[in-house]
Amino acid sequence: MTxxxxxxxxxxxxxxxxxxxxSAELLHESFDAVDVDPFFDVEEYYAAYERVVNDDDDHDGMRELRELCFADLADEYGYSRDLAYAMADHFAESRDHTDVDPLPGAEAAVEALAADHALGVVTNGAPEMQAEKLSALDFADRFQTVVYxxxxxxxxxxxxxYHAALAELDVTADRAVHVGNSLRTDVPGAHNAGxxxxxxxxxTPEPDPEPHYTVERLDDLATPPWSV
Structure with missing residues (x-):
């Protein structure tokens, strides 16, 4: 029995x-702003971000993290760090963190689950940036904890x-589920946390690692697959 x-x-x-x-659109605009052909793509930026956020403890928020990512990639491809900083400035000035939409079914899923589950958010990203996004969602008050x-x-x-969020909710790992879209961070992270x-x-036709549950839309969670 589950x-x-x-x-x-x-x-x-x-x-x-x-x-x-x-982010891909803003990155393309940032290359245009410094009049340079693109020399890295958004997936390389995301990978650089994951390296920097774990390896550098001296950064001061998302803006500086992005500068470090762009500068590292500029070094790798033989471009100047000053050019990278100019790109990062353009990206930061163009990004509005409240300019977000909920994914289809997100509100329905959260409202349904809130009736009989404790809810939390576990997100990679700077608190000042992620908090703005979350605050723009009508259902933000349904979450009892947010871990950045x-x-x-x-x-x-x-x-x-994950452990920090569950400690706040007073729930053990074996009685929790994490919902996410990433096979690089969300699924393996949940598994690492038990x-x-x-x-x-x-x-993706054959997800690796294989998740416990797969949903096509978030409102599929209105009838949770773990309760079937």
Whole structure:
């Protein structure tokens, strides 16, 4: 018999909400702003971010983290750090963290689960940035705890942020599920923490690692697969 679930933890970016203007679009504009052909893509930026957020404890928020990421990538491809800083400035000035929409079914899922589960958010990202996104969602008050991984604890897929959220909710890992879209951070992070994973399907035919549950839309969680 499957152990009951008392708490559901959610990822934020591309799980509960998404920017109206994507990071890829802003990155392309940042290259245009410094009149240089693109020499790295958004996936390389994300990978650099994961390295920097765990390896550098002296950064002062998301803006400086992005500068470090762009500068590291500029070094790698033989471009100047000053150019990278100019790109990062343009990116930061163009980004509005309240300019987000909930993903389809997000509000319905959260409202349904809130009736009989404790809810939390475990998100990689700077608190000042992620808090703005979350505050823009009509259902933000349904979450009893928010852990900013990479700041309050090591970034996902390390397990510490999950453990911190569950401690706040007074729920053990075996009675929790984490909902997220990333096979690189969310699913392995949940597994590392001893938490069941519910993966928001992105079209990957054979997900690795394999999640415990797969949902096509978030409102599929209105009838939780762990209760079937």
């Amino acid at each position: 152990t009951a679930v008392d708490a559901v933890l959610f990822d934020l970016d591309d799980t509960l909400c998404e920017y109206r203007r994507t 991984a990479g700041y309050d604890a090591p970034a996902k897929p390390e397990p510490d942020a 938490v069941r994973s519910a993966w928001l399907h992105d079209g």
